[in-house]
Amino acid sequence: MTTGEIAPGIASPALPASLRGTLPGRYYTDPTIFAAEQALIFETGWFCAVLAADLPTAGAFETVQIGRESVIVARGRDGGVNAYLNVCRHRGARICTEDKGSVRRSFQCPYHAWTYGLDGKLISAPNIGEMPDIDRVEYGLHRVHVREWLGYVWLCLAEEPPSFEDTVIGDVTARLGSPDAIVGYQVADLKLGRRISYDVKANWKQIVENFMECYHCGTIHPELTEVLPEFANGLAAQYFVGHGAEFGEDVAGFTVDGSAGLERIPGVGDDQDRRYYAITVRPQVFINLVPDHVVFHRMFPLTADRTLVLCDWLYLPDVVDSGADIDRSVELFHRVNQQDFDACERCQLSMDSRSYARGGVLVPSEHHIGEFHDWVARRVG
Ligand code: FES
Ligand SMILES: [Fe+2]
Incomplete structure (x- = not known):
């Protein structure tokens, strides 16, 4: 039997009308399919890489893995964020091996000391006077497209990036029904209150699919269904365009015990108050909106069966700076995670x-998960 063939004796009958098929199991384990996803999904579209506030000053940097590439994301002297491939243009040494850090004004390759400015341009190299014909931009680090939105740095490795408006903002609009619906949450002005990282031994698509449905909510999320009683019947907020799940009558806030939360984000409208919205931005971001905070997940697929998830809890700056108690709101989504x-x-x-x-x-x-499967299959075949 070759890989992927079904075993003799296991019949696969035609599906009844109420059911649709999923992707075959090998899509979640096969390194060849994972490599195709890295090349054709993660290296071609917009990837949410870094919280912009994590790069507070010129020279602050993080390195992130996107598809098969390591990328340096660094704050420049002009205050903007630059990103470039973490590959020395001389003989290819990896320039930064740290996950994060800060440099004064340049990155120096540890091998032969080629040195690059915060904009990626080649500044100096030993004996560079003997090579007057070298163009400092041409032999600078390979640049990656950068866009800042919702306070995060989004990168695209493609030479010609797809439209950010049609893809990233398009996913938010498709879910909320309007590009303006997220504006009131002022996500870019919120401040990190807590971050938890999860090393998940599962393919990244398992995590997307799980986030998209709530058929499991009644079984595995007792705390969440207490706060959002409509989740107990299995229909996720993501099932309906523009719908936010309403808090239960006796629930005061989006907290682990339904007790009161924090002050409402000023831009959140009355129609959005006491509601929870969940958005999937393909392929690796989940955004959860509640009146007093935002829970923002970034996924970093590491192998076919391992994914790192960084989850940020974002609050009004006053809430974080005052040391207000955020534990009960963090605990709710931490348990859900x-x-x-x-x-x-x-x-x-x-x-x-x-x-x-x-x-x-x-x-x-x-059934709407089938659209995600089609989206993946269209890209990797
Ligand atoms: S490989 Fe980087 S300076 Fe030689
Ligand atoms: Fe869930």
């Missing part, structure tokens, strides 16, 4: 089983 990622890891264990060689099924409240 743990419950979700446990479920993703549980599914990942079965992806190579012969029982899942042709995939599983989506029930009606999950």
Whole structure:
């Protein structure tokens, strides 16, 4: 039997009308498919890489892995953010091996000391006087396209990036029904209150699919369904365009015990108050909006069966600076994350089983996940 063939004796009957098929199991484990996703999804579209506030001053940098590339993201002397491939133009040494740090005014390759400015331009090299024909821009670090939105630095490795408005903002608009609906949350002006990283032993698509549906909410999210009773019937907020799930009648805030939250973000309208909105920005961002804070997830796929998720809890700056108690609101989504990622890891264990060689099924409240599968399949074939 070759890989991917179904075992003899396991029948795959035509699906009844209420069910749709999923991707086959190998899409979650096969390194060849993962490599295709790296090249054709993560290296071609906009990737949310860094919280801009994590680069507070000129010379502050982070390195991020996008697809197969390591990228340096650095604050320039003009206050803007630059990004370039972490590959020396001399003989290819990796320039930065730290995840983050700060340099005074340049990056120097540790091998032969070629030195690059914060804009990536080649500034100096040993004996550069003997090479007067070298163009300092031409032999600078390869630049990556940069865009700042919602307080995050989004990067695109493609030579010709797709429209940011059509892809990233388009996903938010498709979910909320209007590009203006997110504006009132003033996400770019919020401040990081807490960050938790999760090393999830599951393929990145498991995590996207899980986030898109709420069929599981009644089973694994007792705290969340207390706060958002409509989730108990299995229809995620993401199922309806523009719909925010309403807090339960006796719930005061989006906290682990339903107790009062913090002051409402001033731009949040009355129609958005006491509601929870969830947005998937393909391929690697989830945004959760509630009246007093925003929970922002970035995923970094590491291998076919391992994904790093960074989750940021963002609040009004006054809330963070005053030391107000954010623990109860952090705890709610932290539990949701743990419950979700446990479920993703549980599914990942079965992806190579012969029982899942042709995939599983989506029930009606999950049918919209099929559009995500089509989106992936269109890109990787
Ligand atoms: S490889 Fe970087 S200076 Fe030689
Ligand atoms: Fe969940």
